[in-house]
Amino acid sequence: MMNILIIEDEPNAAQQLMKMIKACRPLFQFSPVIDSVEAAVQHLQHQHAPDLIFLDIHLSDGHAFDIVAHIDLPCPVIFTTAYDEYALKAFEVNSIDYLLKPIAPERVTKAITKFEQHYASRPRFQQLLPERGHYKQSFLVPFKDKLLPVRVSDFAWFEINNAVVSGVKFDGTVHILEERSLDALVKHIDPRQFYRANRQLIINKAALKEVAQYFNGKLLVKTLPQPREKIIISRDKVTQFKSWVTA
Template identity: 45%
Template sequence: MTRILIIEDEEPAGQYLTQLIQKIDPKTEILDVLESVENAVCWLGNNPVPDLIFLDVQLGDGTCFQIFEQISIGCPVIFTTAHDEYAMRAFKLNSIDYLLKPIRQEALKFSLDKYYQLNEENAITKVRYLEELMHSQILNRKNPRRSFLVPYRDKLIPLKDIDFAWLTIRNSVVVTTLHDDRNFVLDKSLEELENQLDPANFFRANRQFIISRQCITEIELYFNGRLLVRTSPSSSNQILISKERVPVFKKWFEEQA
């Protein structure tokens, strides 16, 4: 049985999508229908990861991309929207398809079939791909950035990469917490910093966090095959490694130690 979460701010659209999904595949289970970024972040942070999410791009309190900025989503996503201007951004995330409203039954069936096909892929192939991707990124970053000038009030504070304990997104900006527990706002995205920092010392834990090797104090087994990383200084938000990235994280930690 496929466990599906629907995030849709229009109640009739949510009901229609629910009925259409269950008509195509009666074995699916609709876990919930949520209407806002806030509710989605809360639900995803307190429930097991669904198998698949149908995600409306424009929600009542913002866009769905704000969900990705606040929490890691470790499952495939099918985006739904009345507009197509977000398509490229959506496909950079966990997207396996992008459905335009009004959603037609044949288009929805195609998306579900695509999910089922991807879900049946050999897990070993996925792990090998992620490992190769990690190693290729390491080879492509032979000259990692070591020094940063960080704006603070009316000054520029010089920092070194080894000063960073972890980096995260807060209120749509990137904040680094240093090993001495000081915090600074950085004027770059996590994606830019991921490509600049030394991959031997920093790991992209999820869409919200980059962590340094030195800050890791404990690694706990978490439900659904994920890992919970404890750090010093500690983070007010959980730092989770998705089930898919666990093999890559272990390889990074053991090989680079």
């Protein structure tokens, strides 16, 4: 599993960054946040190396580049800072990207995607990255007295009604699935392709037709085909949803 280390001396900024990373890569794991040069050097010298570091340039006891002066960074880095004057220097130290604060969720997604694309050919990272092969590629669905394989990508959405989970294909065909809940299902399908819109529905990005503004800052999503009930994205999930759509 991909392990992320955030080095950031502002707790709120660290929590916001972690939230944005989790929104686009739910399976990533995190080491405890580090807030100083001294603690970062100690951690990187004596602990198992992370797979990716998000590194703030101005820390509580100095500069991010003070870390580099003490040790060679063991993995790629994505810098986070409110200042743009360090960009050239940042790319001299194994940097993947340079994110300016306030950081937009879509920039975090693009930075991680760049990291994945850059390192995807390395055997070590092929085992760590959440490739599609790690998720279900098909379901066995009951049909009369048989079980038929149906590709996950053929489903426009998944829904739960009266404790029964079903998938609706692009041609409108409905199949009952073995999963007992959407919570269980969502763990086995690619989060880059499928999004948990609400408690009753998981939608396929390929089914999106349009997204419109709705009441009170919510979004109204239209798909092909369209479920009987409206697909409403709550206001607190709007940023996350937009990041998913544009990733």
